[in-house]
Amino acid sequence: METDILDAHTFWMQKAIRQAENAFEKEEVPIGAVIVCNDKIIGKGHNQTELLTDATAHAEILAISAANQYLAAKYLEDCTMYVTVEPCVMCMGAIKNSRIKKVIVGTKEPKSGFSKFVSPDFYTKIEVDFGQQEEQCAQLMRDFFKDKR
Amino acid sequence: METDILDAHTFWMQKAIRQAENAFEKEEVPIGAVIVCNDKIIGKGHNQTELLTDATAHAEILAISAANQYLAAKYLEDCTMYVTVEPCVMCMGAIKNSRIKKVIVGTKEPKSGFSKFVSPDFYTKIEVDFGQQEEQCAQLMRDFFKDKR
Numbered sequence: 372m373e374t375d376i377l378d379a380h381t382f383w384m385q386k387a388i389r390q391a392e393n394a395f396e397k398e399e400v401p402i403g404a405v406i407v408c409n410d411k412i413i414g415k416g417h418n419q420t421e422l423l424t425d426a427t428a429h430a431e432i433l434a435i436s437a438a439n440q441y442l443a444a445k446y447l448e449d450c451t452m453y454v455t456v457e458p459c460v461m462c463m464g465a466i467k468n469s470r471i472k473k474v475i476v477g478t479k480e481p482k483s484g485f486s487k488f489v490s491p492d493f494y495t496k497i498e499v500d501f502g503q504q505e506e507q508c509a510q511l512m513r514d515f516f517k518d519k520r
Numbered sequence: 521m522e523t524d525i526l527d528a529h530t531f532w533m534q535k536a537i538r539q540a541e542n543a544f545e546k547e548e549v550p551i552g553a554v555i556v557c558n559d560k561i562i563g564k565g566h567n568q569t570e571l572l573t574d575a576t577a578h579a580e581i582l583a584i585s586a587a588n589q590y591l592a593a594k595y596l597e598d599c600t601m602y603v604t605v606e607p608c609v610m611c612m613g614a615i616k617n618s619r620i621k622k623v624i625v626g627t628k629e630p631k632s633g634f635s636k637f638v639s640p641d642f643y644t645k646i647e648v649d650f651g652q653q654e655e656q657c658a659q660l661m662r663d664f665f666k667d668k669r
Contacts, residue, residue: 425588426595426618432576439574446575460642461617464610469575488642493609 380475383407384504387453387477390417390430391511397422401511404430404454406438406447406471413450414438430454431462435469446470455508457484457501466497473498477508529624532556533653536602536626539566539579540660546571550660553579553603555587555596555620562599563587579603580611584618595619604657606633606650615646622647626657
C-alpha cells in the first residue's frame with residue numbers, strides 16, 4: 372500500500388493538494404480537502420464557489436457531504452480531515468457539526484481563518500494541527516492570486 | 521399584496537416558520553429559513569440533516585445555496601435572511617461568506633448559537649435582530665424535543 376512509502380500525513384495531504392490543484396485548474400481559489408477513515412479516502416472536495424455559483428461550496432463542505440453520503444452517516448467521529456488552507460468560520464462549524472475529531476491543515480489563513488474569530492471553547496474536542504506541507508499549500512495560493520493581479 | 525396586511529417582518533418570519541413546520545413533519549429539528557430580496561423569497565430551506573444524511577444540510581445553508589442558484593450570483597448583498605432559530609457557527613460563517621447584510625432571528629439558541637462562540641468582529645457588517653415571533657419559533661423546538669424524550 373502506498374501509505375507505507377511516505378509518512379501517512381504527507382501522503383494524505385498530497386491528495387488534498389491534488390484537490391487544490393483541481394480547483395486551480397478551474398480558476399477557483401485553490402483549496403482542497405480529503406477525509407480519511409480507516410486508511411481510505413471517504414470524501415474529497417475542492418473549492419467550487421465560482422463554478423457552482425454557491426457561497427457554501429468550499430472544499431471542506433463538499434468533502435463532508437461526500438463522506439456523509441459514503442458512510443450513510445451524519446457523523447464522522449473516526450475520521451481525519453486534511454485541508455490545504457486553514458478552514459473559514461463556516462467550515463470549522465461544519466467540521467464540528469460532523470464531529471470530525473482531527474484536522475490536519477496545510478497553511479494558515481490569518482485574514483479569514485477560523486482561529487481569528489472562533490473561541491477555542493468551540494473546538495476543544497477537535498485536534499487541529501497546522502503546517503503539514505505548508506510551503507506547497509501556500510505556494511498554490513500565492514500563484515493563484517499573483518495570476519489574478 | 522399580502523405584505524401590506526401584516527408587518528413585513530412578521531409576514532416573512534411566518535414563511536420561515538412554515539419551513540420549520542416542514543422540518544417538524546419530517547421529524548427533523550424544526551428550523552426554517554427564507555431569504556428575501558426586493559420583497560420576494562429567492563431561497564428557502566428547512567433542516568434536513570437526517571433525511572439527506574448530511575451534517576451540513578441546515579436550513580440556512582440550503583436557503584443560501586438556493587438563493588445563489590436563483591440569482592446566479594454568489595453574493596446576496598441586498599438580501600435579508602429570516603431564520604426561526606439562532607444560526608450555528610457554520611451557518612453564521614455561510615451568512616458572512618454570502619455577504620447577507622441582515623438576519624432576522626426568531627429565538628436564541630444559547631447552547632450552540634453563533635453568539636456564544638464567534639467574535640463580534642466577524643459580523644460587524646451584518647445586522648442581526650433577535651426575537652421576531654420568538655415564542656412561536658421556540659415552541660416548535662420545545663414540542664419537537666418533548667416528543668423525542
